[in-house]
Amino acid sequence: MENKTIIQLKDIVVRFDGETILDRINLSIKDKEFVTFLGPSGCGKTTTLRIIGGFLYPDSGDLLFNGKKINDVPPHLREVNTVFQKYALFPHLNVYDNIAFGLKVKHLPKDEIHDRVMTMLKTVNLEGFEKRRIHQLSGGQQQRIAIARALVNYPKVLLLDEPLGALDLKLRKEMQIELKNMQQKLETTFIYVTHDQEEALTMSDTIVVMNEGEVQQIGTPQDIYNEPQNAFVADFIGESNIMNGVMHKDFWVEFGGQKQACVDKGFKPMQPVDVVVRPEDIDLVKPEEADLKGEVLSVVFKGVHYEITVACNGLEWIIHTTNAARVGEQVGLRFDPDDIHIMNKLFTRTTNLLTGTVVDEDTISFLQDLEMKRPGHGFAPGSSVQLTISPVDIQLVSEDHSDMVAYLETLIYKGAYNEVLLYVEKPEPMQLLVHTQNDEQVGTDVGLKFNFDQIKIEALPTAAGIPGTEKK
């Protein structure tokens, strides 16, 4: 499928109320492709779609359509059409006039309008509905009318903003297949926005995984599932065991309490990494047949498979298998080297390095207005020091009992605790790493409480730059 690029986004930035919604999005969409923007709510996927649709202009960056810059072209002059989240059908028009709207404003001949509307009604399986009022239709029917209303204009690109979100599961699955068939038959580029990873895997030629206004990974469904670029993608797509590991050398990784051969290379020696093993890639065997041994904690029947939790070396593993196991049973876990996916960590360090300022002989301030008492620390007032704060010495608490508030960017379960990345804007943009047992909502503000006694104070290493400021 060697198609030309139809839409290109170059360094697109969108800010709103001082907040960066899209942070340098670069993307090429090929003609006749089914592309899905996938990510949690607030990741910027709908904003990206609205940029392409023309309902939002980027603060900087370029949007190209067939190689031509269309940044300032208003929506009614773009060769794209949109299926809106809540359909946005015209309540004062019947089904026929809703579908005919776009053709009528373009003053097409009446016969042609009639032919195209009727053909479109047939395509969406709603023949005989043309005189119906919109409020007389079910959600699924309204949804089809919305698709028909957009497709009847023969757009080069169809934008779909979570079009199946309001439908029940069974109908949604049917519509997924119908939409995919329609796309292949009409040979139109579809850009589809969803937060449902299964939907994305089912329908797409290409998936664009987004988070926090940035593209995390672009690839085929197989790429995204089998070779996730980072722990966020692995966590978001399908279920995963995500563990901390250390890459000893090429093809040799230590994680989960054991060293093991793998197929990855190109990491620095002893580089900390995230290791992902999909639950369905793990086989349950007798303890003596595997290096990794543990005790079954729970067994849940899921229909097609059992979901089994096993504790090995203090870490929880999830395994999907068709073989049942008993709770309390000793088992071995076995997987092949190519089932181990190794990726760079979202946060490069394993601990937090911050710069503090010595206020007086007892007090050091850091971050914004945080002061810690450490009598006799021995550094000169006014000088800067390096603070090492272990991820376990920051607790997530409710905002009114906290030392400060930070924005929760990602939360990933690492087998024994949640690894949390927090974003702090002041005094300078930086990330904090926290290990916690709490489950918190991603994309919200949380309160932080510091274990001041455990913070390590050292002289600033020379010419080290400002620690902890780099993103990723």
Added chain:
Amino acid sequence: MLKLSRRFLLPYGIWMILFTVVPLGMVAYFAFFDQGQFTTAGITRIFSFMPNLLLSFKLALIATVVSLLLAYPFAYILSRKPERSRITYMMLMMLPMWMSFLLKTYAWMTLLEDTGIINNLLSALHLPTFHMINTEGAVILGMIYDFLPFMIMPLYTVMIKIDRSVIEAAQDLGANSAHILFRVVMPLSLPGIVSGVTMVFVPAVSTFYISQKLGGGKITLIGDIIESQFKQVYNFNFGSAMSLTLMILIFIVMGIMNHFDNEAIEGTLV
């Protein structure tokens, strides 16, 4: 549940019987009975005041149309504004409603008089002065000033409910600003237009104080004639008959309006 709501409805029912049904009955009685004698003279006599009746309808119609033309763009633009500025503008618009109609009409008198504020200002600037008071224009102006908020309110209420995504959908399908106005916003705001027109036209067509104060006795509307029957001539029979006829005429006009309304409402009440 039904019984409970019925019990709560009772006071309203009594109120309506006492202050709507009984007075209406009295109006109807006086319209057909002159000092106990049945007569239809009052009903037919209204047509001897045909010029006044036509003038009332003409001025009310002009005031309604101008109000609609003024209010519609304002309500539309306002409904697309962020909430904070919407509230400010709405407050400014509604503020005059909290003052007495009579007071506001008197204020216009002092503004429009031949030696009033506007003409004084013009002559001070060595510009020609105008004769404004006691003209049809002055009466229409008074009507518009008094009743414009009643046009804006229902229009704004309907427009604020038009989903932004519906307008985006129209844009997306190739509609320019004119298409959006005539093919989407207008049909969806029709119920607001109908109730706004009703709320301006009905009080305008039956007003008497605006024409008295700003028309200076030269412009006699049907409302003035009805008022004089009660207050000067003491002909309750003719006064009531004329009120009744006017009411029926308004009813007919409303009936025609509602015909449009029902068609629109069918589509919008989802």
